Amino acid sequence: MPSKARVAVRKTYKLFIGGAFPRSESGRTFEVDGNNVALASRKDARDAVLAARAAFGKWAGATAYNRGQILYRAAEMLESRRGEFPAEEVDDAVDRLVWYAGWSDKIAQVYGSANPVAGPYFNISSPEPTGVVAIIAPSSFLGFVSVLAPAIVTGNTCVVVTPAAVDAITFAEVLATSDLPGGVVNILTGSVAEVAPWLASHDDVNGLDLTGVDNAELALTLEQSAAGTLKRIIRRSSPKWTDDPGIGRMTAFLETKTVWHPKGV
């Protein structure tokens, strides 16, 4: 008698670039929890930066309300797929997305200002996104979400590098079903030591978050390399991810623009 045991269909874990899930152009994989996942290359990194740059104008130009809605939608999608993520981290990760969703239309109200200059001038300072941010994500899932959300909620687009491929790519599936425009978040799974230097020195990357770099020497090299185009930096650290995140991860990748205009009849 034939067996009735059903053979499971396995998932292929690929990269997340420009809203699509391509394999690494290098054709390489590495193994995470028994899955063969894509091992990103230098060229994948460059493709990801291109995708992030292409998505920047529209995302930065979207209304804050719209960006907030999309991040909240991502929280809804994550909640509905919570079984696929680390049980001890997923609740906080959902709440973290909701927290940042709410910041979209408030950060300018907290971080901007009307400036009483000594003269007949209207003068107002408002935050604007820096541009394309490369993020070396920490290995924990909550850490991953906690570095990604603050970078994009203000209108930046990003390229995230992580070896924790299974959670990261499953999270990409959450983002892909949240009306997030393709290219706003690009995820490269693979070796930080191999990929990060190309991002740190890339001329079209404006910010670099080194939070998840576990090797101090590598972090130093990356920061020095990033100095070439004066990238905005978040240095490596291992915060307790369940703590109140504050607004520092958003403001690190914001520019302040001040507009003057004369007043008179």
Added chain:
Amino acid sequence: MFTYAPAPESRSIVNIKPSYGLFINGSFVDGGSAFKTINPANEEVLAEVAEATKEDVDRAVKAARAAFKTWSKLPGKERAKYLFRIARIIQERSRELAVLESLDNGKPIKESRDVDVPLVAAHFFYYAGWADKLNHAGFGANPRPLGVAGQIIPWNFPLLMLAWKIAPALACGNTVVLKPAETTPLSALLFAEICQQADLPPGVVNIVTGAGATGAALVDHPDVDKVAFTGSTDVGRHIAKAVAGTKKKVTLELGGKAANIIFEDAPIDQAVEGIVNGIFFNQGHVCCAGSRLLVQESIYDTLLESLKRRMGTLRVGDPLDKNTDIGAINSQDQLKRIKALAKIGSEEGAEAWSPPCELPRNGFWFRPTIFTGVSQAHRIAREEIFGPVLSVLTFRTPAEAIEKANNTPYGLSAGIWTEKGSRILDMADKLRAGVVWANTFNKFDPASPFGGYKESGYGREGGRHGLEAYLAV
């Protein structure tokens, strides 16, 4: 002019019950007597609604007080989730809410559908996000809620005014007892069902329907910590007097007589759109309506000609018709007030003009009307008409425009139309009004504070500033 075939929105999406009780402690309960709410477009009775007595109000305040203990201690991020849920349900049930609002209020469906309801959802979404960020709002560390808020809202934007009241109150950790206007209670009662659907803890939101006596009972209740009122300046004065000597915190959003100032360099077509939107939006039942048009003399003839031509294309009629620009006047009483002031306008020597348009036989209607030859002394230039009636005045210099614009006890809003940026900013500095629109009018956003100077009230709703009304700061 070409004609339009009827394009009515279906009312079958909304299920109005024959009668509604009061929403107290999470469920609908019977009140004493009942009153009828009607569709002002055809005078059809829509439902019977309970009239809350002093005892009913007391029950509601007690429920809110009991709920405050746990609601105020709930972490902000958890309170936020309830508000996000409410925002989402409003988005999901938006068409139903829009149709109901147009039925009970008389406003055109294109406004309830495209303005009121989307702003309601956005308002809840915006303040949901503040619930766990109050430490960042600029009111010091750990700002505390006030307690029980008694809230009274008008009939012109029933659901939107509910959102402006309830969303910030709940985000800050207060509980509320809200009284909708007696002519437009239905969307608030549907909102009560939405609170149930969101599993909002009982007592956090209580809705008591009724008229002035119900409102007075709420304002006077000794266990209410905060009174928020939107409505007429007369009632606002009465409330300010009633709470004198108590510890109740008060915010008042009252009447207006906004100047909409058109300079000779303004783009005429856009200005005309802004004038029409400023005074005829929502039948002119708008506290910030641009009801005094100040036109620079040099363009008076050109502007008036364009304005009259544009007014000739306004479609007045069935609020549920998707083509309708101007719906029904909300009530018989309001129609009488508008007619009385319009009559006084003519008697005092101003000249009325309306485009020819047919009005439906039943219901309450008033043609869009402009008065020319209006002086500052005329009552139609001084008193809030709260209807589709525009008073036209002229000026020669910016200084004269400021003088005339500020010559009113009100100070809610103002409009400026000119291509010159520096003039906009200079005028904005000098106008004594809480909201100044430049080259636009009647724009609203949850992130933007709204409220008046002088006798238009005090306190702001919306934006970061809107939190202050509901925090012990």
